[in-house]
Amino acid sequence: MTRVDTAETGRGGRRATGSRAWSAPIRRAIRRGSRPEPWKRGPVLAALAVLLSLLMLLHTQIPNRVGNLGSLVETFLPWFGVFVPVLLAGALWRRSASAVAALLLPVTVWLYLFGGMLSDKSHPGSDLTVASHNVGAGNPDPVGTARDLVASGADVLALEEITPQAQGVYEKGLAKAYPYHKVLGTVGLWSKLPISDTRPVDIGMDYGPLAATKPAAVKLSYNRGLRTTVATHHGPLAVYVTHLGSARVNPRAGFATDSRDRNAQALGKAVAAEKCKRVVLLGDLNGTTDDRAFAGLTSQLRSVQEVAGDGFGFSWPATFPVARIDQILVRGVRPDSSWVLPATGSDHLPVAAGISW
Numbered sequence: 001m002t003r004v005d006t007a008e009t010g011r012g013g014r015r016a017t018g019s020r021a022w023s024a025p026i027r028r029a030i031r032r033g034s035r036p037e038p039w040k041r042g043p044v045l046a047a048l049a050v051l052l053s054l055l056m057l058l059h060t061q062i063p064n065r066v067g068n069l070g071s072l073v074e075t076f077l078p079w080f081g082v083f084v085p086v087l088l089a090g091a092l093w094r095r096s097a098s099a100v101a102a103l104l105l106p107v108t109v110w111l112y113l114f115g116g117m118l119s120d121k122s123h124p125g126s127d128l129t130v131a132s133h134n135v136g137a138g139n140p141d142p143v144g145t146a147r148d149l150v151a152s153g154a155d156v157l158a159l160e161e162i163t164p165q166a167q168g169v170y171e172k173g174l175a176k177a178y179p180y181h182k183v184l185g186t187v188g189l190w191s192k193l194p195i196s197d198t199r200p201v202d203i204g205m206d207y208g209p210l211a212a213t214k215p216a217a218v219k220l221s222y223n224r225g226l227r228t229t230v231a232t233h234h235g236p237l238a239v240y241v242t243h244l245g246s247a248r249v250n251p252r253a254g255f256a257t258d259s260r261d262r263n264a265q266a267l268g269k270a271v272a273a274e275k276c277k278r279v280v281l282l283g284d285l286n287g288t289t290d291d292r293a294f295a296g297l298t299s300q301l302r303s304v305q306e307v308a309g310d311g312f313g314f315s316w317p318a319t320f321p322v323a324r325i326d327q328i329l330v331r332g333v334r335p336d337s338s339w340v341l342p343a344t345g346s347d348h349l350p351v352a353a354g355i356s357w
Helices: 019-034 043-057 069-075 077-094 097-102 104-118 142-151 164-174 216-222 258-272 292-298 304-308
Strands: 128-134 156-160 180-184 187-191 195-200 225-232 235-243 248-250 254-256 279-284 326-331 334-340 351-356
Touching: 043 077, 043 097, 043 104, 069 077, 069 254, 069 292, 077 097, 077 104, 097 104, 128 142, 128 235, 128 279, 128 326, 142 164, 156 235, 156 279, 164 180, 164 187, 180 195, 180 225, 187 195, 187 225, 187 235, 225 258, 235 258, 258 279, 258 292, 304 326, 304 334, 304 351, 326 351
Parallel strands: 128 156, 235 279
Antiparallel strands: 128 351, 156 187, 180 187, 195 225, 225 235, 248 254, 279 326, 334 351
16 A cells, blocks of 8 residues: 655655644744735725815815914915825835725816816916016016016016015006006005006004004005006006015914904905996915905905916915915906016015906
8 A cells, every 4th residue: 555645845846744844834824814804904004095085175164263273275276185195105114905996086186176276377468467476575687577567567566565666667667567556555556557546455453563554654664555556448447456464474373364264354344345347456465365364355256366376376475485475366357377477586486367357
């Protein structure tokens, strides 16, 4: 009778018998059992992907009661998409199929919110070109800035943060290209077309210890808003130029926007009372149109960048723009195109738009 040998050949040609013959398969089975399957790996990464989706989709529900957290998130909302490739790298490293699948949620939400900004929505032809620029109080080259703005070819040009020292420089540098201009406080408008009915717009600025009296001379020096009428070939155009209060991130106070938010509410009321059908708002709003603080303005006016721009049109800071806080908003006219001009000596980039009737 032939004897059946159940021994297995081990490493080096040696044969293992008994319990040793089964030890290797058992160890392999234990190792396989100790490693989770691809769909069970990375539960934390999958959960973070879902939370990221909810944060972007429900950003309006984030309260502002603590440090204006909701407004802070909305200011940099497009940048939350950066977390998607970060989570994807983690999912691939963990070989987690569930985390990769979960990332479809934030990608879908981001495209729903901002996918339209990735395409070029501009079209050729416009009746009027408008531009706005916070020239910067610390601008080391106002002469060069004025020269660059003239080269932009804008028909109507708004400047913000004009200092008394630099005002004469801008007036001289822009005089030949723009025969009509008006400066009130720190904001001004230069135009190739006649302007009239220029007046300050009280946007509720804080005047420190002078707030109680606010004599006319003080109001003028602190004025950060104006309204004028530009006489176009298609009729009157109401133009607002404004520079709202600053927004600062403070470790103790959070996203400090009290002054800016009050200015935005006052400006919204002024625009609501405007009788002219065609309105253009130019200025440094110190915030993005996604910020709920500007609901009073965005409910009446359209952002040219969202309607006719190419990309996000970030304008600040000039060295590495992360947010569009310099805005051109319109009512009663058609935005044809919107773009960002090259950097000047300011810490903001100029913005421009073409509009038609």
